[in-house]
Amino acid sequence: MNSHEKAIQEAEHSIHKAKASVSQNHWRLNYHIASPAHWINDPNGFSYYKGEYHLFYQHHPYDPTWGPMHWGHVKSRDLASWEHLPIALAPSSEYDKDGCFSGSAVEKDGKLYLMYTGNVWTGEDHESELEQVQALAISEDGIHFTKYENNPVIAKAPEGDIHPFHFRDPKVWQHNRNYYCVLGSRTKEHIGQVLLYQSHDLVEWNFMSVMAKGEGNFGYMWECPDYFELDGKGVLVMSPQGMKPEGVKFHNLHQAGYVLGSLDYKTGRLEHGPFEMLDYGFDFYAPQTTVDDSGRRIAIAWMAMWESEMPEQKYQWAGAMTIPRELQLVDGKIISTPVEELKKLRADEVSFENELLTTETSFSSVEGTSLEMEVTINSGQAEEFGIKLRKSEQEETVLTYNVKEKLLTLDREKSGAGPGGTRQAPVSLVDNKLTLRIFVDSSSVEVFINGGEKVMTARIYPSQLANGISFFAKGEAKIVRLRKWNMTKGI
């Protein structure tokens, strides 16, 4: 057994020891990806390989806090039911000894290639004393990965106004006969930017250009870039650290969003428009996309946030993934919708129509802790209307639409344990109506607004018995249609 295999075996052993007790925790999610135990962050290596979706994730298998990063691994045939696989990467080499950081996957000659960042601390100060290189690992079966013998494949950041050490998160794609890769970076003066590389074989990489660079309030570091095309338009997704709030935007500690533009493959430069958020909630970071055989562009993000309180750590786990969302370009904006296959998890449908909403009302069987709900409300004469989720006598997670301000507010002040706070999304009614598709799981809520024009995602930590749902209005509104399903187990 080589040192990498040994490191994986030890990590697996640690997970195995912890997972039975972790599985008892009532906040464990029913249909969202999380590791069987201990810490996870970014989605990595999201890919469609030999007819199956593979998702890897940043993982510390020894503790529910961040530490030397491994890559955890799950796969699925349909994006609805997931299966755990053995840990794919462990930090066992000189160049990645302090972590196999984020990266991506691409298929070449029938093999699955992972390209990731090897991280080494060179001192105590992790902001300035580090070395990052880019490395490959290769698999024939999509399960066991061997690190490339001549790693690293990119040993040094390029010259120029490019920070020599903060240089990470390669996202690879193929275009015509070449491979390209974007890397998260910052200038020497700490302005976020993205670097573009080109390769003919995934092994030899040439730096092309700084593909895009922040101007104004655009953060000190851009992490986890991703580039793809939607409807012929270029999309650069990234997670800028350190943007300041502007109005209702950018209130998370770190942001995740995109710019639209067009990449000139000759110069490696991207001319682009303004930064847009992909999610207006609290817990959405480092999204990564893949494209499948039907041409859909699918995104998954880390459903948590750096430096946020995570009450599940007490139960030896931390972090989860959002549900997979299909991205489409509509009227020059990205809309995100839950992938169609999630409908397979629906059970026990109940539905109501044309219900007047004056004060606070509940409906029979419209309750639960793992559910999907689709509701269209006509604002009628109401100034304000909304929905309370995960309700008990003391707890509630509240969505309120203010008609005059055209704002939807997600309030988790009384959600239960864990961090509180509110987030807002600007939303216009369509023919006086608001349509929400809401996914609730044991410790999360994801709200898709008016067909996915905006999304709000949050972790919440209610008590197990908080399963009530009610609808309310100030003035008179009407529930045009309400459907609710229990969601069956997906992982």
Ligand code: FRU
């Ligand atoms: C983003 C990130 C990446 C890095 C990884 C380390 O959340 O900071 O830039 O590769 O997490 O776990």
